[in-house]
Amino acid sequence: MTNVPPTLNTHETTCTDSSESQGVCDLDFKLATLFSIFESTPEEILRKALLDADGDLEQAIPLILSTDSKPLSRDSSANDDPAISDASPRRKKQRLVQPRLSAFLPSTSASASSISTEPASQKHKSSTPEEPNTLLPSLNDRLRWKEPLDDLPSSSSALPTRPPKPLVLYNPADVEKNCPCTLLFNVLDKDLAGRLLQVMLKDSETWNRNRWWLFERIVESPHKTSYFAEEDEDLRKVSSWTYNGTKQDAPRRFLPEMKEAKLVVRRIVNDLRKMRTIHPYEVQGDWNCNVAAVNHYAHSKESVGWHADKLTYLGPRPTIASLSLGATRFFRIRKVVPDAKNPDTAGQLISIALPHNSLCIMWPPMQEEWKHEIPPQATITPHPISGSARINITFRVRREGFSSEETPVCKCGVAMVLRCVFKNQANYGRYFYMCYGAGSQEGRSCGAFHWVDMEEKLKLVSSRPDDATNDEKADKGGNDGDGLTASSQGLIENKSSEIGEHELDLADELSSNDFENLPIEAVSDSEQQE
Numbered sequence: 378m379t380n381v382p383p384t385l386n387t388h389e390t391t392c393t394d395s396s397e398s399q400g401v402c403d404l405d406f407k408l409a410t411l412f413s414i415f416e417s418t419p420e421e422i423l424r425k426a427l428l429d430a431d432g433d434l435e436q437a438i439p440l441i442l443s444t445d446s447k448p449l450s451r452d453s454s455a456n457d458d459p460a461i462s463d464a465s466p467r468r469k470k471q472r473l474v475q476p477r478l479s480a481f482l483p484s485t486s487a488s489a490s491s492i493s494t495e496p497a498s499q500k501h502k503s504s505t506p507e508e509p510n511t512l513l514p515s516l517n518d519r520l521r522w523k524e525p526l527d528d529l530p531s532s533s534s535a536l537p538t539r540p541p542k543p544l545v546l547y548n549p550a551d552v553e554k555n556c557p558c559t560l561l562f563n564v565l566d567k568d569l570a571g572r573l574l575q576v577m578l579k580d581s582e583t584w585n586r587n588r589w590w591l592f593e594r595i596v597e598s599p600h601k602t603s604y605f606a607e608e609d610e611d612l613r614k615v616s617s618w619t620y621n622g623t624k625q626d627a628p629r630r631f632l633p634e635m636k637e638a639k640l641v642v643r644r645i646v647n648d649l650r651k652m653r654t655i656h657p658y659e660v661q662g663d664w665n666c667n668v669a670a671v672n673h674y675a676h677s678k679e680s681v682g683w684h685a686d687k688l689t690y691l692g693p694r695p696t697i698a699s700l701s702l703g704a705t706r707f708f709r710i711r712k713v714v715p716d717a718k719n720p721d722t723a724g725q726l727i728s729i730a731l732p733h734n735s736l737c738i739m740w741p742p743m744q745e746e747w748k749h750e751i752p753p754q755a756t757i758t759p760h761p762i763s764g765s766a767r768i769n770i771t772f773r774v775r776r777e778g779f780s781s782e783e784t785p786v787c788k789c790g791v792a793m794v795l796r797c798v799f800k801n802q803a804n805y806g807r808y809f810y811m812c813y814g815a816g817s818q819e820g821r822s823c824g825a826f827h828w829v830d831m832e833e834k835l836k837l838v839s840s841r842p843d844d845a846t847n848d849e850k851a852d853k854g855g856n857d858g859d860g861l862t863a864s865s866q867g868l869i870e871n872k873s874s875e876i877g878e879h880e881l882d883l884a885d886e887l888s889s890n891d892f893e894n895l896p897i898e899a900v901s902d903s904e905q906q907e
């Protein structure tokens with residue numbers, strides 16, 4: 378495939394082939410990537426670093442860090458770093474891949490009271506054996522701790538010296554209070570939970586690690602994953618899904634135990650939805666979780682990096698119900714949209730302990746406004762069946778109107794990715810498709826970009842003839858719309874002339890999605906999910 382250069386601020390959706398525009402586009406794309414990492418660093422600094430690094434993104438990052446870490450860096454003597462061992466594989470990997478970055482890290486002084494400090498109001502009961510200080514910090518956390526500073530008024534006297542204290546939550550009431558999640562314990566019958574864990578452990582022997590492009594090399598996720606679908610139609614649809622622009626492994630059919638679990642999860646979620654306000658962009662009516670992305674973490678060091686689950690095949694405002702089996706792991710989340718009402722919590726890390734047979738329901742707009750990860754841990758308490766392994770099943774709805782046939786393809790020949798703007802007032806809540814090439818195609822992108830009129834799209838989906846296959850059609854009358862891309866239905870507004878105007882929105886959006894951590898951590902643990 379030829380390298381089609383990207384653009385993020387021209388009045389065209391894609392670049393031409395002229396060498397002049399190639400250079401400009403390439404620079405724009407690299408700048409946008411840097412914006413995604415260093416959101417508040419002035420463009421001149423990013424531009425200069427890129428120039429100094431001869432356009433090499435990887436080289437530019439440490440240069441920027443050395444420039445902007447001084448005013449923004451946190452007190453490295455502060456004792457809120459968790460105990461990270463120098464011998465940890467994660468650190469070793471970071472050194473191997475990004476040796477220059479380590480020079481810019483705050484020193485890591487292990488302290489028992491480090492990450493676990495939480496406000497008195499967040500008192501938790503120690504219902505799980507792992508102490509919070511067993512969490513390892515990610516490099517990005519350290520960098521990201523700049524966020525609260527970035528979001529606050531510019532008067533330097535108003536800048537706090539410390540980020541908000543991380544929260545570690547162990548009980549449903551605290552979870553409900555602090556994030557758009559519901560945590561439930563003992564959701565499946567004990568026997569079913571055990572059987573499900575056993576069959577999934579067996580099945581996971583054949584699952585694979587996701588791979589994607591990062592700076593012209595392929596990197597691999599530090600855990601195994603697979604995709605399951607319930608019915609023939611779901612299987613057919615999911616089989617054409619792409620992952621980072623690459624076709625996924627064939628989906629598997631729900632195992633009998635998964636079907637049993639699905640019924641329980643579906644009922645719980647639907648019952649809770651009755652008490653919630655359902656946004657017009659969400660699945661209306663029955664939430665029928667017909668597909669599941671599954672994960673296997675063999676031991677405490679396996680992980681998944683910061684990401685939000687991609688909206689491309691889930692549609693806007695998805696609800697995802699995440700069932701944990703086996704060893705308890707911490708699920709770490711953080712809001713990426715500044716909360717005007719609670720500026721003190723900007724960038725706050727929240728860790729939620731997910732024990733065996735617990736269900737963590739991520740409600741909308743969690744995927745639009747938050748990120749999540751499973752960080753490596755220093756220790757883990759073995760589970761009687763799985764030892765240090767954990768299985769995670771994320772039940773999702775394969776939604777009508779968002780099949781791969783309906784996902785536009787850009788010049789790279791790759792399915793575009795659906796994203797949402799949430800950091801920019803003017804375009805807040807608007808969805809768009811963009812080229813996903815940077816995560817595939819040897820790290821290159823054509824820069825294609827289209828706004829989506831989501832209201833119009835959903836209206837058209839719901840007014841389709843009644844030949845849909847899942848329960849959503851019962852409530853919405855949706856169908857699959859085979860063979861018609863959203864663009865061919867005129868659902869996508871191509872407002873290329875606005876792209877230049879909103880260049881920063883796009884950079885913000887990049888930062889709000891999976892690109893955010895790639896240049897820094899992906900080799901060791903970042904992940905991109907579809």
Ligand SMILES: O=C(O)CCC(=O)C(=O)O
Pocket residue numbers: 670671672681686699708749750751769771906
């Ligand atoms: O293992 C978990 O709990 C999270 C997995 C996850 O984020 C995902 O599959 O998208």
Ligand SMILES: [Fe+2]
Pocket residue numbers: 684685686749906
């Ligand atoms: Fe996820």
